[in-house]
Amino acid sequence: MIDGIVQIEGGKVTQVGTKPPRGVPITELGDVALLPGLVNAHTHLELSDRKKRLGKAGMSMPDWIRLVVNERTTPKKKLAAVNKGAAESLRHGVTTLGDIATYAPHDVNEAPQSPRAVRFHEVIGFSQARAPSAHGGLVKKLKLSKVEGASELDGTPLEGVSPHAPYTVSPPLLRNLVGTAAEWNMPVAFHLAESKEELEFLTTGAGGFQEILEERSMWDPWAVPRGSAPLDYLRILTRAPKALVIHGNYLERKELAFLARHRDALSLVYCPRSHAYFGHDPYPLETALSLGVRVCLGTDSLASNPDLSLLDEMRVTAAQHPRVPAEKILEMGTLASSHAMGLGHLVGALSSGRYADMAAVPIPQGVPDAAADILAAILADTAPVSQVWLGGTAIEN
Numbered sequence: 001m002i003d004g005i006v007q008i009e010g011g012k013v014t015q016v017g018t019k020p021p022r023g024v025p026i027t028e029l030g031d032v033a034l035l036p037g038l039v040n041a042h043t044h045l046e047l048s049d050r051k052k053r054l055g056k057a058g059m060s061m062p063d064w065i066r067l068v069v070n071e072r073t074t075p076k077k078k079l080a081a082v083n084k085g086a087a088e089s090l091r092h093g094v095t096t097l098g099d100i101a102t103y104a105p106h107d108v109n110e111a112p113q114s115p116r117a118v119r120f121h122e123v124i125g126f127s128q129a130r131a132p133s134a135h136g137g138l139v140k141k142l143k144l145s146k147v148e149g150a151s152e153l154d155g156t157p158l159e160g161v162s163p164h165a166p167y168t169v170s171p172p173l174l175r176n177l178v179g180t181a182a183e184w185n186m187p188v189a190f191h192l193a194e195s196k197e198e199l200e201f202l203t204t205g206a207g208g209f210q211e212i213l214e215e216r217s218m219w220d221p222w223a224v225p226r227g228s229a230p231l232d233y234l235r236i237l238t239r240a241p242k243a244l245v246i247h248g249n250y251l252e253r254k255e256l257a258f259l260a261r262h263r264d265a266l267s268l269v270y271c272p273r274s275h276a277y278f279g280h281d282p283y284p285l286e287t288a289l290s291l292g293v294r295v296c297l298g299t300d301s302l303a304s305n306p307d308l309s310l311l312d313e314m315r316v317t318a319a320q321h322p323r324v325p326a327e328k329i330l331e332m333g334t335l336a337s338s339h340a341m342g343l344g345h346l347v348g349a350l351s352s353g354r355y356a357d358m359a360a361v362p363i364p365q366g367v368p369d370a371a372a373d374i375l376a377a378i379l380a381d382t383a384p385v386s387q388v389w390l391g392g393t394a395i396e397n
Contacts, residue, residue, distance in 0.1 A: 006034065008356040011391035016350055029360055032386060033374055035330065036350050037095025037357030038310040039337035040115075041269045042189065042246050042298025045099045046078050048085025054303040058279040061195035062208025068303060069216070078103060085308060086114045090395055092309040093359030093385035096338060096347050098189060098244065098298070100162050113395050116153060116357075118341045120162035120189040123169060123177055126213055127220035131173040138177065142184060153346055157186050160341070165191040166233060167201050167209035170223035174233065178240045187242035187341050189269075193230040193255070194247040195278070202228040231255050238262050242342045244269050244296070249280045253287060260292040267294040267340035270332070272316040274300035285321050289328065296337040297329075311361065311385060318379040326375040356392035359385045 007015040007024065020026050054071075055064045073081075082103070089097055094115050101119040121141055125134025138161065151158035161181040163169040169177070174190070181188045193199065200207040205226055213219040230251055237243040245251075245259065246269045259266050268288055275283055288295050297317065299308045314333045318326060338348030347355050367377040388395040
């Protein structure tokens with residue numbers, strides 16, 4: 001909105017318009033675009049202590065996963081990385097994020113100013129023998145979290161369940177985990193169709209992922225039926241209250257159409273710079289959007305991305321997919337992501353009743369005075385977020 005006014009009370013937006021209310025002090029922001037706080041639908045904050053990406057660009061996914069697995073850390077360093085990543089996210093204008101976590105929310109000593117975070121408890125247990133203990137471990141963690149005061153926002157859970165991927169979680173375990181998420185009214189995040197090697201694994205039970213499982217004594221030749229496909233997993237995910245399909249780089253049109261038919265429950269999360277790092281085939285973004293899929297944006301982690309700037313993910317999306325309107329890209333990084341995690345009624349837009357989470361971005365000089373032109377110019381620019389507000393409170397960089 002040009003020359004807009006956002007009125008805030010009690011941390012939430014009460015009015016958006018063009019005329020300032022009488023008798024209320026006004027904060028002038030200058031020549032900036034005031035955006036909703038950005039919503040990062042997928043990241044791994046535990047990997048935020050890295051100084052550079054892991055491995056080499058274009059390497060195979062199984063080889064990269066092997067590097068991740070072989071990394072060594074301590075609980076203290078892991079939690080320090082989480083706080084570091086949260087602080088970096090906030091500086092980049094990310095006020096809400098979905099974090100894949102191997103820690104419990106009560107373990108994190110959060111700084112007073114941190115993004116709102118839905119923490120998806122990661123679960124790994126591929127073999128039939130390990131499935132009961134993997135599922136039991138999640139339930140135990142959720143019960144402990146509830147006893148100690150589970151995180152929530154206006155009654156909406158800020159916890160979720162993350163069965164890792166088809167090569168680490170068998171279909172029976174996935175069904176049980178989704179059932180638990182439904183019982184606890186929590187969203188699910190699941191890596192799916194991320195690489196060609198994953199599709200090979202589902203189809204034949206062989207390849208790089210099978211080798212990793214065998215190396216780690218996790219291989220179970222009966223866990224996944226031969227000839228499986230991502231659609232088999234999507235059907236299971238529809239039973240969750242909300243489910244984020246992470247990456248989906250190699251989903252076929254029929255699978256994207258399935259996502260569109262179940263868009264109230266299923267959302268697709270695109271991580272543009274991580275996608276580019278591995279040299280994947282072109283992302284099916286235009287097809288997904290044309291079919292009606294809810295598409296969100298995520299940064300993934302610093303193991304495959306140079307930083308946690310969701311604004312830069314939006315800019316890469318605009319550059320690589322010029323036919324996608326700037327307004328749609330903004331929605332992917334705000335309201336679509338918040339709806340995907342069940343928070344669309346609370347964050348992701350500047351409207352009455354939602355939290356006053358905001359990010360200001362400088363408007364490039366010489367841009368026509370029209371909202372669409374301004375947004376397109378911002379996505380073509382390189383200027384970082386200049387100011388951030390969380391619940392109406394300005395964050396000091």
